[in-house]
Amino acid sequence: MKIHKEFLETMLHRRSIPATPLRLRVLQCIFEYTEYFTAEQVARNLGRTEKVDSAHVSNILTQFNRSGLITRVEDEEVNMRRPGRKIKKYIWLHQYLRRISQRTSYVPIN
Secondary structure, three states, X not given: OOOOHHHHHHHHHHOOOOOOHHHHHHHHXXXXXXXXXXXXXXXXXXXXXXXOOHHHHHHHHHHHHHHOOEEEEEEEEOOOXXXXXXXXXXXXXXXXXXXXXXXXXXXXXX
C-alpha cells in the first residue's frame, strides 16, 4: 500500500518527531501490519530496500511508542533468548484499544 509522503510527515510533525527518510520508511513499513509486529520484522522488511539493523529500528519504534503513535506490548519469553527476557511487540494504538475493549467488554463514556 503506497502512502503519501506528506501524510507520513504530518503524522510525525504532529507528535514533534523530526521527519527523516528512515523514520518515514519505518512508518510506511509498519502501516502494512494489521497485527503485532517486532523490530526484527520491520528491519527484515526494510532490509529488502536498504541496509538497516534491528537496533536502529528498535530505537525508532521506541520513539514512536513514547509519542503515542504505537503501543508496546511485552510478550512471553522465548526459549531462544536469555531466560527472563521478553519479546517487545508493537501494535497500532487504535488496534490495541479495540482489543482491550473487546476483552473486557468496556464501553467508553463520551
